[in-house]
Amino acid sequence: MAYEQSIMQRANARLLRRRETRERRRYELEQELYRREPKLRQIDRALRGTMTELAELAISGKAVEHNGPEISAIRRRNLELQEQWAQTLKSLGYEPDALDDKPACSRCGDSGWVDGEMCDCLKKLCAEEQMKALTALLSLTDEQSFERLTLDVYSDAPWPGAVRSPRENMKRVVTVCEGFARQFPAYSLKNLLLSGGTGLGKTFLSGCIAREVSRRGYSVVYDTAINLFSAFETRKFTRDAQEERQARDDTRRYLNCDLLILDDLGSELVTPMVQASLYEVINSRLQADRRTIISTNLSGEQIARRYSPQISSRIGGLYRELTFYGEDIRMLP
Numbered sequence: 001m002a003y004e005q006s007i008m009q010r011a012n013a014r015l016l017r018r019r020e021t022r023e024r025r026r027y028e029l030e031q032e033l034y035r036r037e038p039k040l041r042q043i044d045r046a047l048r049g050t051m052t053e054l055a056e057l058a059i060s061g062k063a064v065e066h067n068g069p070e071i072s073a074i075r076r077r078n079l080e081l082q083e084q085w086a087q088t089l090k091s092l093g094y095e096p097d098a099l100d101d102k103p104a105c106s107r108c109g110d111s112g113w114v115d116g117e118m119c120d121c122l123k124k125l126c127a128e129e130q131m132k133a134l135t136a137l138l139s140l141t142d143e144q145s146f147e148r149l150t151l152d153v154y155s156d157a158p159w160p161g162a163v164r165s166p167r168e169n170m171k172r173v174v175t176v177c178e179g180f181a182r183q184f185p186a187y188s189l190k191n192l193l194l195s196g197g198t199g200l201g202k203t204f205l206s207g208c209i210a211r212e213v214s215r216r217g218y219s220v221v222y223d224t225a226i227n228l229f230s231a232f233e234t235r236k237f238t239r240d241a242q243e244e245r246q247a248r249d250d251t252r253r254y255l256n257c258d259l260l261i262l263d264d265l266g267s268e269l270v271t272p273m274v275q276a277s278l279y280e281v282i283n284s285r286l287q288a289d290r291r292t293i294i295s296t297n298l299s300g301e302q303i304a305r306r307y308s309p310q311i312s313s314r315i316g317g318l319y320r321e322l323t324f325y326g327e328d329i330r331m332l333p
Contacts, residue, residue, distance in 0.1 A: 003126045003219045004253040007133065011125035012112065019110050023101070030099050033092055040092075043085050050078040123217050130214050134207075134222055146178050146208050153329045166326030170201070173322045177205050181212035185258065185291055189320045193303075194295040196324025202295045206261050209293065218258040225265040225278075228254055232277035255284050258291065265296040266306065275308050282314050294319065 003011075034041040053074050086096035103110040105121040112122035151174070154167040162169065180187045194202045206222065214220045231254070235247035254260055260281070268274055285292050296303070300321050304312040 003130065004221065004257065005249055007126055007129045007219075010129045011122060014125050014129075015110065015112050015122060018104060022104065022110075026099060026101060033089070033094070033099070037088055037092060040085070040088050043081055043088060047078065047081045047085065050074050050081065126219075127214055127217055130220060131211070134210050134214060134220060145211055146174070146181070149174060149204075149208060154326050159325055162325060169323070169325065173324065174205070176320070176322060177209055178212075181209040184213045184216060184218060190289075190291055191286075191319040192293045193300070193315060193319040193321040194293065194324065195297070195299055195321055197297060197328070199328030200324035200326055201329060202324055203263065206263065206293060206295055210259075210261060213259050220259045220261065221253050221257040222261040222263065223254070224263045224267070226268050228262060228281065229268055229274050229277050232280070233273055236273070254281055255288075256290075259293070260285065260290070261293045261295070263295045265294050266298040266302070270306060275311065278307065279311050282311060286314060286318060292319075299323075 054071065057071065057074075082096075089096055089098055105119060108114045108119035108121060110121070112119050118126075151167050151170050154165075154170045156165050156167045159166055159169075164172070176189065177192070180189060180192060194205065196202060210220050210222055231247050231250035234243055235251050238244050238247065262281075265278075282292070294315070298306065300316055303315055307315075
C-alpha cells in the first residue's frame, strides 16, 4: 500500500514521539531509583563491566574456551549481580525488568518496519492520520458510516422513468458500496461510477467507503477533479522547482494509492490537458489493478459525449455505474 508522503511523515513523527516518551520515562524512573538506592547504580555498572569483559575476550584473539574457567567466572559474577539487581528492585517495589527498554511493539521494536515491510503498528498510525485528512476533506462525522446510514430520507414512491423507487434504488446502491468497502480490494466490482444530481448522497457514500477502506489499512486519496487536473497542469507547465516537486508528489499519490475517490468530475473546463490527465489517471490505475471511484453529476451518456473515446470506453466498460435519483435530501425538512 502506498500512503502519501505527508501521511507517512506524520505517522513516523508520532512513532518517534512515542519512542522518545518511553525512553524519557524509563530514564526518569532510573534516576529516581538510583537516588533512592545508590547501590543500584553500582550494581548496574558492575553488570556492564562483566559484559565488557566478555566482549574484550571475544575480540582479543586469545584462545579462551567457551566454558573455560575464565569465562565461567565472569558469567558466575554476572548471574550474582543480576540476582542482586532483582532483589534490590524488589525491595523498592519494582519487577526485575522495570528499567528494561521495552518497546511498545515487540514485533518491530518501534522502528515501524520488519524485514523491509511496514509493521502493523505503523500501518495503524498511517490509517489514523489518513482518517484525519479524509475527515477534513469530506467533513466526516461519526454518523457517516455504513452502520448508521439510513434510507428513510429517500422516497418510497414511484419515480418517473424509473423501475424502482428512490429508496429501493438506494438499497441496491448501498449494498454494492458496502460490499466494495468491506471486501476491498477483493470485491468483484473493481471500479465504481457514482452518477446523479446534487444532494442525493454521492459524497456521503464516498465518505462511508473511504472510512471503511482506510480503517482496514489501505491508502485512500479523496480529491476533486479540479484539484487533480490542476496538479497535472502544474507538473507539466510550472517553472518553479518547489511547485513542480509538490505537483509531482500530488500526481504520484493520485496514481499510486490503493483507492482513489475522484469527486465532481464534469465540473472542470474540458481542455486537451484535462483529457490527457484524466486518461493517464484512469489508464494507469487500471493497468496497475488499483481501485477507483468517480463521482459525477454526468450520466454515462454525457461522459461519452464530453470526453475522448479512450476515456469513455474505459469508464463505460470497466466501471460499474450506480445511478442516484430522487429529491435533493439536503432540501428536505
